[in-house]
Amino acid sequence: MRARERERVGSSTLDPTRETTARSSAADGTHGVERQPGQMNATRLDEDFTSSVHVYEPHRNGLPRLRPYFKALWQRRPFAIEMSRASIRADNVNTFFGQIWLVLNPLLLACVYFLLLMIIRGRNNSFDENVVRFVHLCACLFVFHIFFAGCLRQGASSVVGGGKLLLNMSFPRLLLPLAEVRTAFFKFLPTLALFFVILLGFGRPLHWEAIMAPAFLLMLGLFGAGMAMIFATMQVYFRDIGNFLTYMIRMWLYLSPILWYPEMASDGLERIGIPPQVLHVNPLYSMLGGWSDLLVRGQIPAAEWWIAGTVWSIVAFVAGAVFFMSREREFAVRL
Amino acid sequence: MTTNSTSTADPAVSVENVSVSYRTTFEKVPTFRSAVRRLGRGQRVVHLVEALREVSFEVNHGTSIGIIGANGAGKSTLMRAIAGILPPSEGRIEVHGRVSTLLALGVGFNRKLSGRENVVLGGLAAGMTREELNERYEEIxxxxxxxxxxxxxxxTYSSGMSARLAFSVAVHLNPDILLIDEALSTGDAKFKQKAARKMREVAENAGTMFLVSHAMRSxxxxxxxxxxxxxxxxxxxxxxxEVIAAYTKFLEVGEDAFSLEDM
Incomplete structure (x- = not known):
């Protein structure tokens, strides 16, 4: 029984080696038999999360012990899934228009930006060029605006919005921003379907290279998750970060290859003698560029794009997680 | 109440030399704006709160323990530390058994969601499985x-209604250790009685209960x-x-004149 007892640890620490081994030698079989029927109410199901021994000790270097933390995180994933589902339900009440807006909203947005593009530099373009431009715009705008910006916006408010639950229960708080990443992804899925309708509707071919596109989506997801964790933490300390975030997202949109093609920027830089690799300072340059190149043009991006995207996404994810966990203990007293 | 046969040599909760301190601001809503303004003036509003200092005690299985003390004595912090919500900054807390908490009122997690959905969310956050939740949902x-x-x-709930729901979720998680912070202060008289009955039931089922209360009678x-x-x-x-008598006397005579030897 003792051996099967698993630790359930929230933002806490546990030293299984020292504690449970010491005790399991002391507590022999009889003790376990005694315990099972009555006190623990132990059904099989219970044991999966009943942890009987928790040890809480100070966090070392501000971080909880990682192994039990991530184990608990993994065990509680039904909670994150349920929370994400519930927030999708709450956001758009199950009405016809509620669902429709999920798709209509990005479509109208794409039209607005396309109009803007036509006014600024649409002259002298052939119909075909404009179609490609619109399809590229849709590919990038949907994934940026719904998925990535969704991670940021909803992720930022996830901890502050968690209020009572955070004060009442001990669970790995990382579940909150991660649930919002899931929410953003599921809101993005219908727009992905919309994108393919647009792509095929305008008679553009479906390239086989598109099967590689999910790699860039994954990078974007990891990067978005990292950003969500960072902003979720910051919002606990600065509640007005949301106001600032709106403008940051808008600027990031203009600075990323959404309204323009990636090569427009690199050609421009090369002409004035700056190596185009500088563009990878913006993580979204490679992620969105690669996504669109694979989906719209069927071009496989150069190796440096893959490398830049992967490195950025992993760095952001790890840094975000560490930052979040190091502050997690304080959330209960700062909310 | 005597400790029952299932209790072991291990105490339910053992707290060894625990100190809890945290840094916080006393701003109502901390904003970036106010942070920048303070920076301009060179002020700092982050305070180190030492909520608990070198506290040690043990609580055996089957004990219902009442925690009393003035406001700001660290009662809620102690509960949070035992629940693992606010891990100690020094010392060590060992908890043997499944903990269910009722610290801040209301499961109210997402106010747009129904009570049913909030119960599910609360249960999952506490680590219940879906099957268990389905089993106990009706009871709750x-x-x-x-x-x-x-x-x-x-x-659409009144505060009493959400308190009732929160209490119901907390006691139906089948905890070994139940932590309750001032939970009886809301809800109507009828529910208070019912809650008190339920708490006694939990206590009698060999559960261990921590109750923070200002009501000495309860x-x-x-x-x-x-x-x-x-x-x-x-x-x-x-x-x-005895403890209540000492505490009451302390309140009457004041801190300075009081020493425990007077008892």
Whole structure:
């Protein structure tokens, strides 16, 4: 029984080696038999999360012990899934228009930006060029605006919005921003379907290279998750970060290859003698560029794009997680 | 109440030299704007709060323990530390058994969601499985006596209703250790009685209960041990009648004139 007892640890620490081994030698079989029927109410199901021994000790270097933390995180994933589902339900009440807006909203947005593009530099373009431009715009705008910006916006408010639950229960708080990443992804899925309708509707071919596109989506997801964790933490300390975030997202949109093609920027830089690799300072340059190149043009991006995207996404994810966990203990007293 | 046969050599909760301190601001809503303004003036508003200092005690299985003390004595911090919500900054807490908490009122997690959905969320956050939740859901809903409100958004609930739901979820998680912070202060008289009955039931089922309360009467009635905290330090642990008497005397004569030897 003792051996099967698993630790359930929230933002806490546990030293299984020292504690449970010491005790399991002391507590022999009889003790376990005694315990099972009555006190623990132990059904099989219970044991999966009943942890009987928790040890809480100070966090070392501000971080909880990682192994039990991530184990608990993994065990509680039904909670994150349920929370994400519930927030999708709450956001758009199950009405016809509620669902429709999920798709209509990005479509109208794409039209607005396309109009803007036509006014600024649409002259002298052939119909075909404009179609490609619109399809590229849709590919990038949907994934940026719904998925990535969704991670940021909803992720930022996830901890502050968690209020009572955070004060009442001990669970790995990382579940909150991660649930919002899931929410953003599921809101993005219908727009992905919309994108393919647009792509095929305008008679553009479906390239086989598109099967590689999910790699860039994954990078974007990891990067978005990292950003969500960072902003979720910051919002606990600065509640007005949301106001600032709106403008940051808008600027990031203009600075990323959404309204323009990636090569427009690199050609421009090369002409004035700056190596185009500088563009990878913006993580979204490679992620969105690669996504669109694979989906719209069927071009496989150069190796440096893959490398830049992967490195950025992993760095952001790890840094975000560490930052979040190091502050997690304080959330209960700062909310 | 005597400890029952299932209790072991291990105490349910053992707290060794625990200190809890944290840094916080006393701003109502911390904003970036106010942070920048303070920076301009060179002010700092981050305070180090030492909520608990070197507290040590043990609580055996089957004990219902009342925690008393003035406001700011560290009662809630102690509960949070035992629940693992606010891990100690020094010392060590060992908890043997499944903990269910009722610290801040209301499961109210997402006020747009129905009571039912909030119960599910709360249960999953506490680590229950879906199957278990489905099994116990009816019990939880029945106990809370919300009727058809259970399927309405939580924002339509009165504060008493959400407190009832929260209490119902907490006691139905089948905890070994139940932590309750001032939970009886809301809800109507009828529900208070029902809640007190349920708490006694939990206590009698060999559960261990921590009850933070300012109502000395409920501590006397529900607890077989009491613990008195003052300014983060443990003043006394023992029989509720004695501890309450000491505490009451302390309140009357004031801090300076009081020493425990007077008892």
């Amino acid at each position: 809903a029945d106990f809370a006596e919300l009727g058809e409100f259970i399927d309405m958004p939580m924002q 501590v006397k009635r529900l607890c077989n041990e009491a613990l008195w905290l003052h300014k983060g330090q443990l003043m006394m642990q023992g029989d509720p009648t």
